[in-house]
Amino acid sequence: MKRQEFVDQLLKRAKGTPGTRGEAFAPANIALCKYWGKRNAELNLPVNSSLSISLGKLGTRTIIKFSKTSDRIFLNGKPAPKAFAERLSTYLDLFRPEGLFFEVRTKNNIPTAAGLASSASGFAALVKALDDLMGWGFTPRELSLLARLGSGSAARSLYDGFAVWHAGQRPDGMDSYAEGLSNVWDDLRVGILEVSRVRKKTGSTEGMNRTRETSELYRSWPAQAQCDYDELRTAIAAKDFPMFGKTAENNALAMHATMMAAWPPLCYWKPQSVSLMQKVWKAREAELELYFTMDAGPNLKLLFLTGDQAAVRRLFPKVQIVNPFL
Amino acid sequence: MKRQEFVDQLLKRAKGTPGTRGEAFAPANIALCKYWGKRNAELNLPVNSSLSISLGKLGTRTIIKFSKTSDRIFLNGKPAPKAFAERLSTYLDLFRPEGLFFEVRTKNNIPTAAGLASSASGFAALVKALDDLMGWGFTPRELSLLARLGSGSAARSLYDGFAVWHAGQRPDGMDSYAEGLSNVWDDLRVGILEVSRVRKKTGSTEGMNRTRETSELYRSWPAQAQCDYDELRTAIAAKDFPMFGKTAENNALAMHATMMAAWPPLCYWKPQSVSLMQKVWKAREAELELYFTMDAGPNLKLLFLTGDQAAVRRLFPKVQIVNPFL
Numbered sequence: 001m002k003r004q005e006f007v008d009q010l011l012k013r014a015k016g017t018p019g020t021r022g023e024a025f026a027p028a029n030i031a032l033c034k035y036w037g038k039r040n041a042e043l044n045l046p047v048n049s050s051l052s053i054s055l056g057k058l059g060t061r062t063i064i065k066f067s068k069t070s071d072r073i074f075l076n077g078k079p080a081p082k083a084f085a086e087r088l089s090t091y092l093d094l095f096r097p098e099g100l101f102f103e104v105r106t107k108n109n110i111p112t113a114a115g116l117a118s119s120a121s122g123f124a125a126l127v128k129a130l131d132d133l134m135g136w137g138f139t140p141r142e143l144s145l146l147a148r149l150g151s152g153s154a155a156r157s158l159y160d161g162f163a164v165w166h167a168g169q170r171p172d173g174m175d176s177y178a179e180g181l182s183n184v185w186d187d188l189r190v191g192i193l194e195v196s197r198v199r200k201k202t203g204s205t206e207g208m209n210r211t212r213e214t215s216e217l218y219r220s221w222p223a224q225a226q227c228d229y230d231e232l233r234t235a236i237a238a239k240d241f242p243m244f245g246k247t248a249e250n251n252a253l254a255m256h257a258t259m260m261a262a263w264p265p266l267c268y269w270k271p272q273s274v275s276l277m278q279k280v281w282k283a284r285e286a287e288l289e290l291y292f293t294m295d296a297g298p299n300l301k302l303l304f305l306t307g308d309q310a311a312v313r314r315l316f317p318k319v320q321i322v323n324p325f326l
Numbered sequence: 327m328k329r330q331e332f333v334d335q336l337l338k339r340a341k342g343t344p345g346t347r348g349e350a351f352a353p354a355n356i357a358l359c360k361y362w363g364k365r366n367a368e369l370n371l372p373v374n375s376s377l378s379i380s381l382g383k384l385g386t387r388t389i390i391k392f393s394k395t396s397d398r399i400f401l402n403g404k405p406a407p408k409a410f411a412e413r414l415s416t417y418l419d420l421f422r423p424e425g426l427f428f429e430v431r432t433k434n435n436i437p438t439a440a441g442l443a444s445s446a447s448g449f450a451a452l453v454k455a456l457d458d459l460m461g462w463g464f465t466p467r468e469l470s471l472l473a474r475l476g477s478g479s480a481a482r483s484l485y486d487g488f489a490v491w492h493a494g495q496r497p498d499g500m501d502s503y504a505e506g507l508s509n510v511w512d513d514l515r516v517g518i519l520e521v522s523r524v525r526k527k528t529g530s531t532e533g534m535n536r537t538r539e540t541s542e543l544y545r546s547w548p549a550q551a552q553c554d555y556d557e558l559r560t561a562i563a564a565k566d567f568p569m570f571g572k573t574a575e576n577n578a579l580a581m582h583a584t585m586m587a588a589w590p591p592l593c594y595w596k597p598q599s600v601s602l603m604q605k606v607w608k609a610r611e612a613e614l615e616l617y618f619t620m621d622a623g624p625n626l627k628l629l630f631l632t633g634d635q636a637a638v639r640r641l642f643p644k645v646q647i648v649n650p651f652l
Contacts, residue, residue, distance in 0.1 A: 215580075216546050216549065216550035216553070216580065217543045217546045217547070217550065217580055217583055217584065217587075218546075219545075219546045219549075220542050220543045220544075220545045220546045221543070223542065223545075224542035224543065224587075227542070246589065249591070250587065250589050250591070253586045253587055253591050254541075254542065254543055254586075254587040256583075256586065257543055257582075257583035257584070257586045257587040258543065258583065260579045260580075260582065260583045260586075261543075261550075261576065261579055261580040261583040263572065263576050264607070264610075265575070265576070265579050265603075265607065267600065267603065267604070269600055270600065271597030271598065271600045271601045272597065273600070274593065274595055274596065274597045274599070274600055275597045277591075277593065278593070281590070281591065284590075
């Protein structure tokens, strides 16, 4: 099935009529059980289900209007870089009324493509803004199906708090949607440790494909991901923080491990990533309940509870602490 | 089967009578297809076959005599550290004539336990020196069975040049021996990049056990190792350097990947290890035929051909270059 067919099928469910302006915000999300590997590249269908926590007020705000002459894409107040604008225009083609163009103004309050999943919040905000402009009246679940086409992990950015993205089984991808979990974990905190803002050389899609095609160890990934997904849901329901932290950290390291075993080797780590990891491990040996996760990039995201916030700040004075439920 | 039974069974084949002094040298070896995981800890039987290159004149020289009062172990001219001496004495118990003790003087010209496999050359030299002292008249293959009991990879240090250690299948371990390959590769060079001489916190045996017991990705390791072993033998026979280097580097990274996916995570890398790896990858992108391998430690061992030696020296002025066939 092609992307356009998928969209057309979904748009049959739309109700209402277009307005003149759409606006929306979507949070960034950090995967605790990672999306790593596509079973269908055209429809962004994943090998495994994933689970994330959204970052509250950190994310993307997008305003969309119609435009008469050509697409006009602005990122953080300036005309967007060409690659960025082209990716958005290609995506917007899926929804473009005949003879019309779009003006999109999008703002991130997180660094773009530094492993902080700005493409996730970006496509989620765009889809929500489109829904607002076009008057589709879609549910978050329906919007997650559309956001997925822009960037897989964007499906999870339709929700605050914890979200799961079901891998699904159908070839048409209609069961590969995200949904929010009702669990609230008030004293959970995420600490962002930025190692680099430099745009990564190998994008996630290329990284996934190379890993899936060349890494022998990747064969064990789907089973691990399924197991981690189940354990995380159990840990969240029980608010079992050690189980939660351990599973998230192990899942992230296993994902990076599958990449290192690819060819050519894929290592998103920088030297400083390793020293930060070692600092976390040392703190944990000294009984601090501190864990981390990492996306396909060099930055660490710490996971801890409010009771340890002061200790975490002492260890990592530059940490940016986020309350995901605020 | 117990170690002592294994030794007793082998010693039935011994001929000759003890002398008063034994002396031997054994080279360090660097695994190109790694030994990672034991199927039998008592007998040091490996999960997978491995393949190595010995480091010529870098290794261990050991002199052994009888002693009347107690074992006296010297390392590099000084009384050996307690843990080292105890490990040797426990091993020597397997061969101890009633009422006798040993005096062992062992010297490494490589750093101890910095991932440069000094336990491999150490136990190989000890076993050869024992054979010299006791007059067993064993073949290298028989000695490799005995060296294996001291440290698995020591089996491969009985040989110069390329060596393979067959995993074997028998529960008694009698088919898990090493043998040398006759292939000579005159223009092959190994470059040692030392990141740290600090003794590693987690020894190889503990690291293997933790990985085997907790790393989901390790399930894919035996198949990868078998495949890499076959490819390396093919590459060595054909002197296909790119295939040789790629397979060795990928094998090493896959081994480290299985550890990172263990719990608690096991990362022998230091920040500088990552920057050196990235330097190698960058050089390779610029068409330099340069690869690396790493043991369970932070140091890199470069693999290249003599034609690129000058370029390698320019990139890594501190590299220690070894001709394995000299």
